[in-house]
Amino acid sequence: MSTLQQKRTLSADQLRTIDAYWRAANYLSVGQIYLYDNPLLRRPLELSDIKKMLLGHWGTTPGQNFIYAHLNRVIKENDLDMIYVSGPGHGGPAVVANTYLEGSYTEIYPHISQDEEGLRKLFIQFSFPGGIPSHVSPECPGSIHEGGELGYSLSHSFGAVFDNPELIVACVVGDGEAETGPLATAWHSNKFLNPVDDGAVLPILHLNGYKIANPTVLARIGHEELEQLLRGYGWTPYFVEGDDPALMHEAMATAMDDCIHQIQAIQRDARENGNRERPRWPMIVLRSPKGWTGPKVVDGVPNEGTFHSHQVPLSDPAGKPEHLPLIEEWLRSYRPEELFDENGRLMPELAELAPTGKRRMGANPNANGGALLRDLVMPDYRDYATDVPEPGAPGIGDTRVLGPFVRDVIKLNMEAKNFRVFGPDETISNGLAAVFDVTSRQWEARTEANDEFLETSGRVLEMLSEHQCEGWLEGYLLTGRHGLFNCYEAFIHIVDSMFNQHAKWLKVTNELPWREKIASLNYLLASHVWRQDHNGFTHQDPGFIDVVVNKKASVVRVYLPPDANCLLSVMDHCLRSRQYVNVVVAGKHPAPQWLTMEAAEKHCAEGIGVWDWASSDDGGEPDVVFACCGDVPTLETLAAVSIIREHLPDLKVRFVNIVDLMKIQPESEHPHGLDDPAFDALFTEDKPVIFVFHAYPWLIHRLTYRRTNHENFHVRGYKEEGTITTPFDMTVLNELDRFHIVMDTIDRLPQTGEIGQALKRLMAEKLVQHREYICKNGQDMPEIRNWRWKATQK
Known part of the structure; x- marks a missing residue:
């Protein structure tokens, strides 16, 4: 009793x-x-x-x-x-x-x-x-x-x-x-x-x-x-x-x-x-x-x-x-x-x-965990780089490239026991299966013969409760350790209020000199909105970014690496950082790779930059600026640029990619933000800007509304349209696809004249063909599935 x-x-x-x-x-x-x-x-x-x-x-x-x-x-x-x-x-x-x-x-x-x-x-x-x-x-x-x-x-x-x-x-x-x-x-x-x-x-x-x-x-x-x-x-x-x-x-x-x-x-x-x-x-x-x-x-x-x-x-x-x-x-x-x-x-x-x-x-x-915090022993992320002989080289999936890097972070810190991966039964699904080469899931309940990766002292903690995983990780961080939370992007919303409270905690403790800095709360959001075509509308929601951006600029960071090498660079930075909430959004499906590791390091260090190989303005004044943030937006924008450059070769195009979302804010609003001259140097003071964004489009308007050229920003993003469909059709439903991007560009460039209008009609026909093809064949058209950025397009 x-x-x-x-x-x-x-x-x-x-x-x-x-x-x-x-x-x-x-x-x-x-x-x-x-x-x-x-x-x-x-x-x-x-x-x-x-x-x-x-x-x-x-x-x-x-x-x-x-x-x-x-x-x-x-x-x-x-x-x-x-x-x-x-x-x-x-x-x-x-x-x-x-x-x-x-x-x-x-x-x-x-x-x-x-x-x-x-x-x-x-x-x-x-x-x-x-x-x-x-x-x-x-x-x-x-x-x-x-x-x-x-x-x-x-x-x-x-x-x-x-x-x-x-x-x-x-x-x-x-x-x-x-x-x-x-x-x-x-x-x-x-x-x-x-x-x-x-x-x-x-x-x-x-x-x-x-x-x-x-x-x-x-x-x-x-x-x-x-x-x-x-x-x-x-x-x-x-x-x-x-x-x-x-x-x-x-x-x-x-x-x-x-x-x-x-x-x-x-x-x-x-x-x-x-x-x-x-x-x-x-x-x-x-x-x-x-x-x-x-x-x-x-x-x-x-x-x-x-x-x-x-x-x-x-x-x-x-x-x-x-x-x-x-x-x-x-x-x-x-x-x-x-x-x-x-x-x-x-x-x-x-x-x-x-x-x-x-x-x-x-x-x-233990109640002032930063006092106990020890640096992680980190592998050199460059050793895990994917080979990119030219832009558009095929990739196995960005998080699948990241997996061996996270595996070795676990391995190098195994003795210290100060790093864990947390997630709601999605570590394998999110492309991090490599971690199970060196560890298992920690589990104290009964095991059966057909179980996999279960042991009493694993470095991975999984339970199908985002609340539980978030709470475990927060307690782990607050007492002086390091961790990574991987989750489907749509369902990280479940812990919105927990994120809010942790961000508020960090904001207040930044003002308390006796509180030692703790390791950052790192989110890896995979299985994201643009690649949840097989699960449907319920699994398609990129709105966690909006929740995060509401918090104090001194605390929050949001990264959308366009490829695997950028993801490696970003994650290395996040795992080393202190006193932040870092949100990293990355894909797990095979996708083109754009930057060599050397180029990725430079790009991520700057957080934003012009990709000269995709531009045709030769460093001068462009007719139009294409900007993109996120892996699928990068792919679709590059595909649109390739169409523009083929059909309108005299048009001067500038291609800008954003890894660090906070870069587009004014420096007065966020420590990573660009000052007005630097922003205008990228986006011009008066030219059309076609901005293709991973999440809800109004967030870009919110972050840039004070900028000189804001009235010329046209943002494409997720419009709350989705279903079980093909990957490309997800972008079409939300008018973020290459064909809509080209049409938007022509609408803002009257100087393209009849040639532009003819191209616009061609794009409308392509959208009809797309719809007919997927309804008949259940997959995207070959020209979509097999599209590659070719060296001759540089």
């Missing part, structure tokens, strides 16, 4: 002091929400002591203070390497309070001193202009999990312990958070945890009964059903339930000891005895009242143990004068005079309860 068996764990003195420490954390938490002055209640509370704007979340906070106090005890008694992840992240007062009590907060922010004046500043800054957010945030030491990231706490926690054998992450899962799809999936992370090489996660499911205004599902199902659910996920749950502090302290201490001892026994059995049977890891279910120890009743309505305690229980002391004495009574119920000395410092016997040095959860270096 996993329900807790009562036994004596704490001595009377331990019970007294741990309860006092909990009261101190609760006092500091309430103080953060309410107090502008009078931090130790040296005098009766006055309205002027209360903040004018009351913000914060009390309901989850006392439970988290309770958990943190008990974690301190087991850390100190067992010399544990542990960090704390707050799933109910709006309980920011709890983590701030506890890191202040242990001293780590003051070490980072010396002006928040451990005295009465420091307490006053601690209280004022909370949810205050120029201060700190009300949730767990990057500003808070010990945090790797943003308070707005509801649903991802367990995934982050497991990511943190992969390849981190001594680390335990205490992950508090809110019962509201437990209703999210990502969290429900994340319970299965225990099927991927290797007890030999990885650390452990101790989930603490905090059932306080309510969300913002509704009961929570897991708090309202029966004990037996909840236990069966958790055991079905593969956990051994220990239950701590009640509201009497003395009994709850004893029960929690017993549960904590049992769980830590069980974790240590599992790891010892695997590491010393070689037991490879998948273990059933322990977890704790804490059922306590929402708003525990807060006001019982407010304005005649029950508060403690109800959703009314979720945020600020006594929210209007100015409008309701009767609230002021209730706030004072609440604060004094924690007996601050017993907790802090005459100078406002925590009593020495209570301060001794916290761990010391780096064992404090607010000072653990």
Whole structure:
């Protein structure tokens, strides 16, 4: 039976002091929400002591203070390497309070001193202009999990312990958070945890009964059903339930000891005895009242143990004068005079309860992962170059060229165990099968004879949940390692909100000098919109780029390499980079190759450039500029240029290719952006620009609307047209194909006269022929399938 068996764990003195420490954390938490002055209640509370704007979340906070106090005890008694992840992240007062009590907060922010004046500043800054957010945030030491990231706490926690054998992450899962799809999936992370090489996660499911205004599902199902659910996920749950502090302290201490001892026994059995049977890891279910120890009743309505305690229980002391004495009574119920000395410092016997040095959860270096980050050992990407004797040489698929490079990144860092590939069961599909030459997928569940590439210590983590893969990778990066997330382009949207939060985390940590830079979050998006003709409309969406570009320019980078050699150069750069989100979009299907490695290196270093071999302006003023960004847009634009040059040989054409999308922004908007003279030198000040783009066309207009020649930009991109069809027909449906590009060009060049109009009619006929051919034959016309850029076209 996993329900807790009562036994004596704490001595009377331990019970007294741990309860006092909990009261101190609760006092500091309430103080953060309410107090502008009078931090130790040296005098009766006055309205002027209360903040004018009351913000914060009390309901989850006392439970988290309770958990943190008990974690301190087991850390100190067992010399544990542990960090704390707050799933109910709006309980920011709890983590701030506890890191202040242990001293780590003051070490980072010396002006928040451990005295009465420091307490006053601690209280004022909370949810205050120029201060700190009300949730767990990057500003808070010990945090790797943003308070707005509801649903991802367990995934982050497991990511943190992969390849981190001594680390335990205490992950508090809110019962509201437990209703999210990502969290429900994340319970299965225990099927991927290797007890030999990885650390452990101790989930603490905090059932306080309510969300913002509704009961929570897991708090309202029966004990037996909840236990069966958790055991079905593969956990051994220990239950701590009640509201009497003395009994709850004893029960929690017993549960904590049992769980830590069980974790240590599992790891010892695997590491010393070689037991490879998948273990059933322990977890704790804490059922306590929402708003525990807060006001019982407010304005005649029950508060403690109800959703009314979720945020600020006594929210209007100015409008309701009767609230002021209730706030004072609440604060004094924690007996601050017993907790802090005459100078406002925590009593020495209570301060001794916290761990010391780096064992404090607010000072653990795993929660400031850049401090632990080691550079990857990188192979020379030039060694993996594809041979391009002339532009248009056939290629096997760009990501398939990249695969051996990623394989050797894994191989060279195998001993260090600081690089992994993550993906939702798509690593082979996305063209990276070569990685399985040197590793397998990590897997702790049952295996069968016909399985492939499964082992307990693989460097690839795959689960058919983009949320899970993203969360694992983020936790891995935040604790000082490197990784790559490969995914179908259309379905990376599933993690839009996770990307948002990580980008915000990076933006804020860039402004915190004590936060060390972490490895970049690298996305490889393959199986992209233009080559999902076999899967159809549901798999055709390039809009993740739009989401990414919304974020701060200091954080985001977007690369669309036109061929394999450019992809190798870009990926080498991304894996070496720090503190960015890098999005790389590349194809996996056989495609023409354009640049030698030497040319690709130069092109990628510049991010944008003229391809002289495809141009006919001889360095002078062109009649028209063709610009393209993306592999299929590059192919179709070059094919259109070849038609133009054949039929309109006197037309002066300039061909511009963009690898780094941010290059087209002004330098005032993005550090990679071109200044106006450089932009105008490429795109002219007054000539037509036919811009063929991988994604939605309006993004190009958005990025270039301030440019001199913007009114002459005509952008072709994805127009939300798609189905199961041929590869070329996907471009036709969205009018991004070579024939439409030629027609667009003629429409903007009246000087082409009747010759141009005749060519336009020919292109319209080609589109009719195309439609008739694919409907009859089920594949593209031979002139499309077999098209090559010929040397005579240079």
